[in-house]
């Protein structure tokens with residue numbers, strides 16, 4: 001596979017994994033934009049959130065639930081955090097395998113840029 005996140009999900013490319021199960025993997029972003037910056041990805045390849053939701057609503061829910069578990073594990077559930085998923089070049093999506101960014105550990109500006 002030429003997909004970077006498929007390679008991380010399979011273990012072919014190493015990552016700092018914080019949560020993993022049969023459906024998904026969560027790992028620290030290599031260029032963190034906040035003290036906590038974790039990416040949550042399904043093991044199955046789907047390009048973006050809409051594709052995932054159409055193809056596998058159960059897996060969409062599992063990913064969202066995992067984002068909350070990561071936030072609790074990382075100690076940012078109370079202070080506040082953001083779940084972000086970029087879709088398309090104009091939104092800054094650089095890896096075309098759906099991922100939820102879980103960001104926290106500092107004040108987050110709104111609206112985002």
Ligand code: AMP
Pocket residue numbers: 004015028029030031032039085086092093094095096
């Ligand atoms: P996006 O730009 O929304 O598609 O997000 C892709 C994210 O993947 C960026 O925040 C990158 O820093 C992150 N990233 C790219 N390569 C790696 C890697 N090998 N391990 C962890 N995170 C990565």
